[in-house]
Amino acid sequence: QQQVKQSPQSLIVQKGGISIINCAYENTAFDYFPWYQQFPGKGPALLIAIRPDVSEKKEGRFTISFNKSAKQFSLHIMDSQPGDSATYFCAASRDFGNEKLTFGTGTRLTIIP
């Protein structure tokens, strides 16, 4: 019940296109959903996060869409750039302020010219 399922495993998008990564969770007690970006050899960096009281959150080119009834959330990267090429992890945690994150398995995103 602690699983977070992430898809696709890898994604290739043309420069300027929209990258979409999806996650689904099982535990309805999860109430914090961050996305992390990780470059090779680096630690994960917080990109954007959402709580279930809103259905969408946008920060620059990055948008999280959240569907509480379906227990799904997704990351959209608009106008994808080569510098966005990285591995993206969705995560979830139970109890606001509880930092025990459960991560998805990651999506390797490659942006091609």
Added chain:
Amino acid sequence: ETGVTQSPTHLIKTRGQQVTLRCSSQSGHNTVSWYQQALGQGPQFIFQYYREEENGRGNFPPRFSGLQFPNYSSELNVNALELDDSALYLCASSSKRDSGNTIYFGEGSWLTVV
């Protein structure tokens, strides 16, 4: 730059040995969590320390242990190293005083067990 620093960045150990990894949390953050990230996988929660006490533990055996010091820095100790312990070990700091659950990760310590 997250303000979370980890040391060492890389190390190689022999099976059966012990290792200590260190983490300095971001200034003002009183909570430190440790995660293990195997190659090609997402990070897995090991345990969390809050005000020098263990505050939750993931599915890791007792040979994984930790400490948090009064300045909120932390250590992860792994005894009787096994080949499967080879991974990136990540420290994450946060503050329960924050209104948001913002968690900052360090760059990690790469452990190779041979």
